[in-house]
Amino acid sequence: MSDSDSQDFLSRPQTIRRLWWGFSIVLALTVAAQLVIYVKGYFVVDGWFGFGAVYGFLSCLLMVLAAKALGYFLKKPADFYQQDEDDA
Amino acid sequence: MPDLLSPALIMIVAAMAIGPAKGHLRTAVLLLAPLITLWAIWQVPDGVQGTVKFLSYNVEPVEGSALRRLFATVFALMVFVGGLYAFRLARWYELAAAYAYAAGAIGVCFAGDLIVLFLYWELMALFSTVVVWCGGTPAARAAGIRYAIMHLLGGVVLKVGIEGVLISTGSIEIRPLLATDFSTWMILCGILINAAAPPVSAWLADAYPEASPTGSVFLSAFTTKTAVLVLILLFPGEPVLIGVGLFMVVYGIVYALLENDIRRILAYSIVNQVGFMVCAVGIGTELALNGAAAHAFAHIIYKALLFMSAGVVIYRTGKTRCTELGGLYRTMPVTTICCIIGALAISSFPLTSGFTTKSLISLAAANEQMVWVYMTLTAASAGVFLHAGIKFPWFVFFQRDSGMRPKDAPWNMAAAMIIFAALCILLGVAPQWLYPFLPYPIEYEAYTAGKVVFYLQLLLFSGLAFFILLPLMKRTETISLDVDWLWRRAAPWLLQQGSRGLQPLLVFSASTWQSLEALSKRMAVNYLGQPETADSEERGLFARSWPIGATALWIAILLSAYVFIYYTD
Numbered sequence: 001m002s003d004s005d006s007q008d009f010l011s012r013p014q015t016i017r018r019l020w021w022g023f024s025i026v027l028a029l030t031v032a033a034q035l036v037i038y039v040k041g042y043f044v045v046d047g048w049f050g051f052g053a054v055y056g057f058l059s060c061l062l063m064v065l066a067a068k069a070l071g072y073f074l075k076k077p078a079d080f081y082q083q084d085e086d087d088a
Numbered sequence: 089m090p091d092l093l094s095p096a097l098i099m100i101v102a103a104m105a106i107g108p109a110k111g112h113l114r115t116a117v118l119l120l121a122p123l124i125t126l127w128a129i130w131q132v133p134d135g136v137q138g139t140v141k142f143l144s145y146n147v148e149p150v151e152g153s154a155l156r157r158l159f160a161t162v163f164a165l166m167v168f169v170g171g172l173y174a175f176r177l178a179r180w181y182e183l184a185a186a187y188a189y190a191a192g193a194i195g196v197c198f199a200g201d202l203i204v205l206f207l208y209w210e211l212m213a214l215f216s217t218v219v220v221w222c223g224g225t226p227a228a229r230a231a232g233i234r235y236a237i238m239h240l241l242g243g244v245v246l247k248v249g250i251e252g253v254l255i256s257t258g259s260i261e262i263r264p265l266l267a268t269d270f271s272t273w274m275i276l277c278g279i280l281i282n283a284a285a286p287p288v289s290a291w292l293a294d295a296y297p298e299a300s301p302t303g304s305v306f307l308s309a310f311t312t313k314t315a316v317l318v319l320i321l322l323f324p325g326e327p328v329l330i331g332v333g334l335f336m337v338v339y340g341i342v343y344a345l346l347e348n349d350i351r352r353i354l355a356y357s358i359v360n361q362v363g364f365m366v367c368a369v370g371i372g373t374e375l376a377l378n379g380a381a382a383h384a385f386a387h388i389i390y391k392a393l394l395f396m397s398a399g400v401v402i403y404r405t406g407k408t409r410c411t412e413l414g415g416l417y418r419t420m421p422v423t424t425i426c427c428i429i430g431a432l433a434i435s436s437f438p439l440t441s442g443f444t445t446k447s448l449i450s451l452a453a454a455n456e457q458m459v460w461v462y463m464t465l466t467a468a469s470a471g472v473f474l475h476a477g478i479k480f481p482w483f484v485f486f487q488r489d490s491g492m493r494p495k496d497a498p499w500n501m502a503a504a505m506i507i508f509a510a511l512c513i514l515l516g517v518a519p520q521w522l523y524p525f526l527p528y529p530i531e532y533e534a535y536t537a538g539k540v541v542f543y544l545q546l547l548l549f550s551g552l553a554f555f556i557l558l559p560l561m562k563r564t565e566t567i568s569l570d571v572d573w574l575w576r577r578a579a580p581w582l583l584q585q586g587s588r589g590l591q592p593l594l595v596f597s598a599s600t601w602q603s604l605e606a607l608s609k610r611m612a613v614n615y616l617g618q619p620e621t622a623d624s625e626e627r628g629l630f631a632r633s634w635p636i637g638a639t640a641l642w643i644a645i646l647l648s649a650y651v652f653i654y655y656t657d
Contacts, residue, residue, distance in 0.1 A: 008418065008489075010417070010486070011489070023551075023552075026548065027548055027549065027552060030541060030544045030545045030548055031545060033541045033544075034541055034545075037537045037538055037541050038537075038538050039538040039539075039541055039542050040536075040538050040539075042454035042462060043454070043459050043462065043463075046463075046466075046542070050545065051542075051545075052541070052542040052543070052544075052545030052546040052549070053545040053546070053548075053549040054549070055466065055467065055470070055546065056470040056545060056546035056547065056548075056549040056550040056553070057549040057550065057552060057553045059466075059467035059470050059471065059550070060470050060471060060474050060549075060550040060553035060554065060557075061553055061557065063338075063341055063342060063345065063467075063471050063474065064345060064474070064553070064557045064560055064561065065560075066342060067341075067342045067343075067345035067346050068560055070342060070346065070568075071346050071566075071568070073569075074346065074568040074569045074570075075346060075564065075566040075567070075568055075569075076566060076567055076568075076569055077565065077566060077567075078348070078409075078565050078566055078567050080567055080569075081567075081576055081577075
């Protein structure tokens with residue numbers, strides 16, 4: 001990271017550290033909120049404590065890994081189709 | 089008689105006036121036409137407004153209902169704000185095509201029967217293709233041709249279905265159907281092609297990103313959402329749609345995660361969002377259909393907003409790929425903030441329009457005890473935040489510093505984005521303003537503390553997953569193969585191989601053809617003369633000159649033969 005970047009508020013390592021801290025606290029609060037706020041589950045499990053958090057995290061993990069795996073087969077260089085059209 | 093004039097006609101007149109009008113007059117046409125259309129939309133009462141004879145059918149050019157007015161309203165709104173966004177940058181013919189395209193969409197909204205619907209449907213196909221071509225690059229021309237082929241094919245499939253239904257039932261009325269026989273399946277397939285459903289969803293991500301920065305804003309709004317409207321009108325509660333919708337939801341997320349082109353990310357997320365609506369139509373309860381309609385309304389606004397912010401970035405930087413962008417928040421604060429609002433709305437974050445509309449669909453699934461549907465939609469909501477909510481703004485406006493310091497949006501583009509961003513928040517904060525316009529009466533409390541906590545957990549933890557998995561999502565200079573590989577690579581290859589296999593046959597038929605040609609030439613020379621020589625003594629039999637007396641003699645002989653045969657018969 002260059003010097004001009006470190007002048008920038010959002011690029012400073014200190015700001016990023018603070019953002020992570022702030023974000024972590026917000027995350028903890030949303031889960032902790034379930035101690036006082038009743039979350040109505042439609043199918044039992046989705047009313048469990050912290051279900052939204054775990055389910056959100058795990059389904060994203062699964063989707064990213066699935067996309068990554070599919071990427072090995074589906075990703076091609078950006079000019080994949082252009083090569084064809086140039087040949088033609 | 090005025091009852092029979094569809095509000096779409098105002099847009100058609102406007103589309104024709106855009107070319108001849110110049111300067112401020114053109115701006116006036118662009119901005120006033122959608123407002124007049126909006127007024128006309130709300131003058132259409134419920135029910136069929138009369139019939140007209142067309143090709144021996146009694147067609148119904150205008151039919152009103154709450155649902156139809158709702159879709160037409162958001163389309164007209166889209167044209168107004170889109171016109172404001174585009175009028176200083178877009179060329180006149182792109183604007184004229186976009187307005188004619190919108191006229192098609194509004195016409196479909198009020199179509200009273202399948203024939204009128206089909207006519208406006210084709211109007212959309214025609215002029216949306218022109219909008220794609222207005223991208224002006226060779227890639228846009230090629231994508232436009234693929235787009236046109238797909239939509240004309242879809243039109244033919246739809247028409248076959250309509251004719252089948254007409255023959256079997258004798259009615260061209262628009263009424264709820266179920267896909268039970270060949271004709272109804274064909275209608276369903278024709279509509280689903282426009283909804284970008286599998287297996288042909290690739291047309292959307294292929295064509296929309298090739299249009300101009302202004303063109304893709306218009307394209308994002310009409311085709312897929314008219315398909316949703318027609319699905320609500322014709323196939324409410326069709327169970328196939330649940331599966332189709334869920335597939336679209338997941339497919340959209342996975343492809344958007346793989347994608348590098350910023351507008352292609354948004355294009356895949358259209359498929360994802362339309363999947364929610366298609367699924368809702370499949371569930372088919374009043375709540376689900378309200379959800380589909382409300383979500384379409386909200387979706388057009390935030391999706392156009394996202395395409396607008398992408399358009400500004402492309403206009404200012406000329407770059408379209410995540411790998412070339414980043415750090416633009418420094419000099420583009422308005423675009424950044426509007427984009428973030430759109431991104432939060434698409435992720436159905438509390439206090440945005442997505443939250444108050446998408447939750448209707450989830451609730452409808454829960455009420456019908458569809459566990460898997462509900463769970464998939466919920467996981468998809470998290471996935472939307474991942475690919476559109478964070479990924480899109482992150483890679484464009486934050487991530488690393490690309491070194492570019494482009495100016496922020498021009499005033500008109502900024503104004504258009506601010507209007508839509510404000511609407512995203514307004515519909516999120518005060519959904520009770522939208523709910524009375526939904527097709528069915530609704531009593532729904534959008535905000536309960538428990539629901540807000542659940543969605544905050546879901547979304548914020550998917551945000552955590554994004555930042556933890558960021559190394560896995562490093563952008564690469566790649567495209568992802570989609571079904572369009574079949575017709576862009578596999579089919580031409582097969583044709584090439586096929587023609588190679590046919591080579592001996594072709595050589596044989598070519599030599600036969602040559603000898604046939606030589607033979608016919610010889611015969612012509614023999615009987616008709618020698619075409620090459622202007623005055624040769626050796627003329628062919630029929631080309632020689634005959635004395636007039638010989639001709640008269642032959643005519644006399646023939647006539648006598650004729651008279652003889654006539655009287656002896």
